[in-house]
Structures are given as C-alpha cells and as structure tokens.
Amino acid sequence: MFSLKSVIIYSVFFSIFLSSPCFATWYQGSAQQKIEGFDFEKIRTQTIKRAIANAAIQSHSYIQVEDIVLDGLLQSSKTLLRSEGQIRRVEILSESINNDILSVTVKADIKPLSNCQKAPYAKSLLLTQFPILKPSQATQGALFDIGIQTSKRFELQLNAQPKIFVNSLLNSAFTPDNSLDMEHYLENVGRYLATKYDIQFILFGAIRDISLFEQVKDNILIDDVLLRRNFTLQLYLYDAIRGNILLHKNYHDEANWQYKQNHIVDTNNSIFWRTDYGRSVLHTISSAVIDINDILSCQQSLPQIIHHNNGQLLINIGKKQGVKIGDEFELVNRRLLQGANGKTYPLLSTDHLRTLNVIQVNNQSAVLTSDSLSAVNDRQLFNLVSPKNIFSTF
Secondary structure (H helix, E strand, O other): OOOOOEEEOOOEOOOOOOOOOOOOEEEEEEEEEEOOOOOHHHHHHHHHHHHHHHHHHHOOOOEOHHHOOOOOOOOOOOOEEOOOEEEEEEEEEEEEEEOOEEEEEEEEEEEEOOOOOOOOOOEEEEEEEOOEOOHHHHOOOOOOOHHHHHHHHHHHHHHOOOOEEEEEEEEEEOOOOOOOOHHHHHHHHHHHHHHHHOOOEEEEEEEEEOOEEEEEEOOOOOOEEEEEEEEEEEEEEEEOOOOEEEEEEEEEEEEEOOOOOOOOOOOOOHHHHOOHHHHHHHHHHHHHHHHHHHHHHOOOOOOEEEEEEOOEEEEOOOHHHOOOOOOEEEEEEEEEEEOOOOOEEEEEEEEEEEEEEEEEEOOOOEEEEOOOHHHOOHHHOOOEEEEOOOOOOO
8 A cells, every 4th residue: 555645736727717715526536557567657647647537527527638747846737627627636545456456546626617706806815924833843853944934835825826915924923722712812813913914814824743653564575664744734714804714724744754863954955845745745735725715716805995185095905916097996884893702793884875996006005086085084094995896795
C-alpha cells in the first residue's frame, strides 16, 4: 500500500466560468491497469489519470486522459475540461497491487457552474500571520518561522486570484483560544481590525500541528520505517461588517520528513519547498485558497464611507478593486443592536431612493456624489455603500 498524496489539478476552460458560493462536490473514481515492464511510475501515473477521468464521468464531465498533468509543484497544468464544471483537486484514496494489477481509487473535487450574483469588484481581504500553537513541535528542524513562511506563501497564492485584493498584516498574529467563545473573540478582534484597516473580510489562522510520527511500510523482506510530519492549518474567514464566520475549517496533510534530527532547515530556501513536506504545505495552502475564493466570489462587499465633504463621499475601494467612473452605488446604513446575551448584532438597511455615482477613482478609493446627496449628513460617516442592482438581500 502506498502513502496517500494530494494532487492539484488546474483546468483550462472553453466556456465562461461562474464562481459558486458553496463548496465543491467530491466524486469518486477508480481505474485498473496491468503492470508490464519496469517503468512502474509511468504505469501508476497513467492509472491515476484514468481514475480522475472516471471520477469526472460520474459528475457528467469529460476530460482527456492524455491531457491531465499531475503537478506536485503547482506549476501550470495542461488539463482540458469539456464540461460545465471544474476539476481542481484530487486525493488518492487507495492504491493496491493484486496479481500484477494496479488498482487506484481517487476522489475529485468538481465544482459545477452556478448562477450566483457575482459582485463586480474584487474583495479586499486582510491576511494575518499564522502562529504555531505548539512551538515545541517546531524544535526538530528548527521550524520556528514556518508560521510566517506559510503566511507569505498564502499571500502569494491569494494575490494570484483575480477577484481578491490582499492587505497583509503579517507582523501581527492573533491566536484564538478554543476554550473561549470563538464567535465573541472574532467579533471583538474583527471589529477592531475592520475599523483600523477599513476592511470587511479578515482571514485568521494558526498552525495546529507539525508533529512527527513513524509510519511502517510493509515490504517482502524487511519493513521500512518512515519518519513523517503532520501539517494542520486552522482557518477562520470572518465578515466583520455582518459579524459572520464564513469559514471555519482545519486543513491537514502529512509527508515524509527527510532531514536528520539535528538538521536546521532553511525555510527561505526553495530546496525545502521542493521536498515532500514542503510540497504538502503548498498543497494545503492551495486547497484552502480555492475554498476561500469560492466563498468570497459571491459574497457582497460593502465598501465603507471614510470621508464626507461638500456633498461628496469617499469610499475605501478604487481601481485595484475594479471601480470605474460612472459606477453606481446605494447607501447602506449599519447599526449595532445589543442583544440580551450581551452580543451585538448588525442591522443593515439600504436606501434605494438615492443613487450615488462615481466621479473620481484612485488606486484604493473613489469619490461618489448624487443630486440628492444634500440629505446625507455627517452621521453617514463610517456607514457603507453597496453596488446598485447587484444584490437585493436587505
């Protein structure tokens, strides 16, 4: 039996892809192939590809087996997809050899197209540093900076998403304590960060486990004992305007740890990121980024009014988020109501009677005005706006 691995699959579309606000559906596929000759890895790779194609068929999708590239280093892929869906992640569930027949079972993450109402602007996301919850686990290999290194690589992959604009706060780590009320913790910290950095969406995280363990691999003559290492990343994606936790999930992978006990690992060196363990961390990050992009793609962004003067409003999104002169917005009033349990609940209401027009755009801000803006007084400061005719949820 072989160790489980994760494979990242990228797809090239022949049709327009619409993001979905929900998670993808996993489909299982399998394939078998007779082992002939000495090139086992080539046979194994071909069998995995056939299993992936079989999983795609289960979802009524079709891909060409010869065009699938299993790319552990997250380089560009040549996967072709002829369907109304996207194959993006594959996990190998089992591999076995019986009577010279290799059998492989996989599950594939396939996200169907959706008709969700996409917001026209990129989401601004505040990324915080991911601390190690148990620093003693970093002793072997001296991985004490794996938190900041993971955060930096998370930032790189998030910045590659066309509809996410990242604001980094990598010099500050926030460590949620699971013994506390997480919703209350995120509410307090999220509200503070949202006010300080004019941000709506915030990503909190922590590295929960980087412990080592031994795994026995059965062989005919003698068993191999492999030293392996866990990597578990806990993430919270928080909407500070609405007070909603959009994502709470632990992402886990494990891989061989090739270094000797007293070796000090240089996590700034690309050699580390090409090892089995380094690639497992990158796979974990990539999987999380896919989920975050899915969730944010259909979330409504509510830009904040940060200044009001002479009938003009300044909001905190601009060219980098895709705002253009002539775009239209509506005013959104946000109030915080105190509940009997001591928690605060946001109440949002939209003014559909007045339309705000963009008359000037800067990199990260835009100026709005309206013929009827005389009714807007100073109390509108720190309230919000919403793209007109995009959402009608409140």
